[in-house]
Amino acid sequence: MSILDSIVIGAGQAGLSASYHLTRLGISHVVLDSDAEPGGAWQHRWDALTMRDVHGVAELPGDTPPPRDGQRANVVVPAYFAAYERAHVLPIIRPATVDRVDDEDGVLVTRAGERQWRSRTLVNATGTWTHPFLPHYPGMETFLGEQLHTIDYPGPEHFRGKRVLVVGGGASAVQFLGALAPITDTIWVTRREPVWRTDDFTPEAGAAAVALVEQRVAQGLPPQSVVSVTGLMLREQEREAERLGAYSARRPMFTRIEPDGVRWADGSFERVDVILWATGFRPAIGHLAPLHLRSAAGGIQLDRGGRGTTAVADPRIQLVGYGPSASTIGANRAGRSAATGVRRALANVPSIR
Secondary structure, three states, X not given: OOEEEEEEEOOOHHHXXXXXXXXXXXXXXXXXOOOOOOOHHHHXXXXXXXXXXXXXXXXXXXXXXXXXXXXXXXXXXXXXXXXXXXXXXXXXXXXXXXXXXXXXXXXXXXXXOOEEEEEEEEEEOOOOOOOEXXXXXXXXXXXXXXXXXXXXXXXXXXXXXXXXXXXXXXXXXXXXXXXXXXXXXXXXXXXXXXXXXXXXXOHHHHHHHHHHHHHHHHOOOOOOOOHHHOOXXXXXXXXXXXXXXXXXXXXXXXXXEEOOEEEOOOOOEEEOOEEEEOOOEOOOOHHHHHHOOEOOOOOEOEOHXXXXXXXXXXXXXXXXXXXXXXXXXXXXXXXXXXXXXXXXXHHHOHHHO
């Protein structure tokens, strides 16, 4: 079996960007995508999410982004990605769900079921969408209503006439409340007091947010999402929910879940029909465990003070869609950085020649 220069795992924005730059550098590689169709995580998002609602899809290298209008994001972005793949003839193999990556005598072996690929370097671009985070609270298994995570969100009409408890302090929770409060009864709970932005989210503010995440990965700590450090803002489509008090009536977390609702810390009870967990995601990196990349602090430390994409523990490995590049703010830049890191590793790491 031939040995490729590199393998990219994941064909979302960061993975496509990395493949584009690897191709331009003449670095032999394939992109392994677990989905059967182009579009990354965008193809799995809810129908009610429009291009106006998203934080902004940074343009892929050598291309322009789709318009920010009322079209469905889960249609527009996959079509944009598919056209990009065709235009640049990117070497994508799908569906191929990677189970693990092993090091065999200095060669990286990427396995997806019975298939395997051998390479000298690897770019991991698996993002977070396939690894939703669901916290455990006492009694949650006894709840007789619906419990849904962001990944399962079916759109606002599903909740009409139901009493919905929205859990989480991030942008998704704010968006869900904006869509649901005008059509049904909502309650918002968070572990911490929400932090609201009072200024515009400028490119400079975005860079500052990325820098905060970079500080964590530079120390080998598990990354926070970029959104978690930007603060929350209301858009025009959420003003009606604001007028109805959906955000001002926020409550601290309940202590336990019961069959028909939740029990608050003061002992009072709240009946709810649905618990919507907008509790975020974690990096989907379990397949990299055999490479022992994690630091003692629990995260994967990246080079250049957290601004790069190279794993400090093994310079053959690049991570995009991790830490500062786990959003559209940093994903495109990370693709170029990863390709440069691959070229550097191929030239400078004797064990992989």
